[in-house]
Amino acid sequence: MNHSIHSADRATHLKIVVVALVAAIGVAAFGISARNNADFTQTAQTNQVIKAGKPVAITSSGTSTVR
Structure with missing residues (x-):
């Protein structure tokens, strides 16, 4: 048997x-089969819309500037 x-x-x-x-x-x-797709399919259904508040x-800022 040759091992080369x-x-x-x-x-x-x-x-x-x-x-x-x-x-x-x-x-x-x-x-591919071990990948968890649970959060990808549920996030579109469970996320709620966040609306902007008052400006x-x-x-x-309450911080001091060091010069």
Whole structure:
């Protein structure tokens, strides 16, 4: 048995590519299925409209300026 990837034949390279592709698809499918979509579907229905109140004029911030 030769443990070098450089001297492997075409079928071995194809097997490695197929296994890597299947693993990548599996990881992507798991990530998509594990995502929690509960807050995305409920936020549009449960959020309330916030209306602006009366305008406020701030004349002083109450902090001292250091120069």
